[in-house]
Amino acid sequence: MSTIAKRELSSNEEESELRRGPWTLEEDSLLIHYIARHGEGRWNMLAKSAGLKRTGKSCRLRWLNYLKPDIKRGNLTPQEQLLILELHSKWGNRWSKIAQHLPGRTDNEIKNYWRTRVQKQARQLNIESGSKRFIDAVKCFWMPRLLQKMEQNNSPSPHSSMSNMMNLGNSGEASMSSMSSTFNIPSMSSPSPPQKEFIDAANHFSTMSNPINPSPDSFQFSQLLENSEYPKSSPNVLENNVYSYPIQDNCYVDTNNYGMEGLNMDPLSAMETCDFPQFDFQTAGSEWMLDSMGDTTLWNMDAM
DNA sequence: AAAAGACTCAACCGCGGAGAC
DNA sequence: CGTCTCCGCGGTTGAGTCTTT
Known part of the structure; x- marks a missing residue:
């Protein structure tokens, strides 16, 4: 493990027992409300200030990949x-x-x-x-x-x-x-x-x-x-990246x-x-596409 | 109906860059 | 300059879900 990683690990471990794994509704709510009031960024400080037992990294990831209001859901067009x-x-x-x-x-x-x-x-x-x-x-x-x-x-x-x-x-x-x-x-x-x-x-x-x-x-x-x-x-x-963020079901499935x-x-x-x-x-090779390619395959021998 | 295998995707990890000191 | 801390990126993992046998 790199020295940087060790440093980060040790500093994190000193603070408190950090939660890992899937986020709970309460954690999501804490993060959303905090960012709605104070904006995003300064993730380590944000995690502490919001009362989340998560790393700043984890908060950032959760926000950017899941909670941010303009995230689009559903299959890619x-x-x-x-x-x-x-x-x-x-x-x-x-x-x-x-x-x-x-x-x-x-x-x-x-x-x-x-x-x-x-x-x-x-x-x-x-x-x-x-x-x-x-x-x-x-x-x-x-x-x-x-x-x-x-x-x-x-x-x-x-x-x-x-x-x-x-x-x-x-x-x-x-x-x-x-x-x-x-x-x-x-x-x-x-x-x-x-x-x-x-x-x-x-x-x-x-x-x-x-x-x-x-x-x-x-x-x-x-x-x-x-x-x-x-x-x-x-x-x-x-x-300053502060969002007007009505709390609601963030679900929009295509x-x-x-x-x-x-x-x-x-x-x-x-x-x-x-x-x-x-x-x-x-x-x-001649059999390269002869395997039973189901509907999930884009191409087949006919297409060749 | 149950087991096995395949698939999806949220979350984590390690690394490197940037900036402050 | 070197060190420290934070941030963001790309790679990887693994739990949950779906499909097949």
Whole structure:
């Protein structure tokens, strides 16, 4: 153990017996009320002052990953998944940096998503998740499939959670501009508008998915910004990160399944739209995808 | 119905950087 | 300069839950 770790451990042990493990409702309430009155930061002092028998680290983590009012819950949308794939290809495992571009999502959540979903796909395909082949696979199959899913979600449905999140206002006649996309937003906080990187990435892969003959109806995310009535106001942060924080059930579950499990890629469209020659699956062996891949798998032999 | 295995995700750990002294 | 403390990040763990057999 490092000297720093020893120092921190010993200083912590001296103070009191520190609680570990899952947080209780009382602890959550203490933390929420304290931050509502005094703001966040100075975590060690905060932990003491709030009367929590927790380390400052633990308080910070609990707040940032769970209690903070603008935390978004529910499955990642195809748009968010797309953005994660794009940003990860740029920055690698820089989770906090990636999270900065997904409002309401935490680095922990994105990290978990990557480990449990993306790396699982890589394992099933017998590809190294950081390898060029995997990146190619993501770009050729996964991203177009997500885009397709996004387009499918375009058709307005009163039961779609997508229709609950972001009202675009002018639902015009163009296929994509009629899209009614949404963001899961906790009722006590104001949402953030779509990020520019998100729109750039989506536009980029929208074009990429049909590079030869881009459709005039291709989905342009810039429309979202231009047409959106999405609130531009800030969340209910008063000042110095002090929050106006009504205590209430912090539960907002997206009933739609936006996980990859729910996606249903059309192999033909994938083949048509992929810049395929650079992608050599042969090296993985002929049985690499013959295992019984259930619904949780994005790709199959048909898609090849 | 029960056991085993797989999966999810909140929480913890170790490390390094920044700033104060 | 060196030391100390705090903070934030990425990696890892493990309890709880879900699915399969």
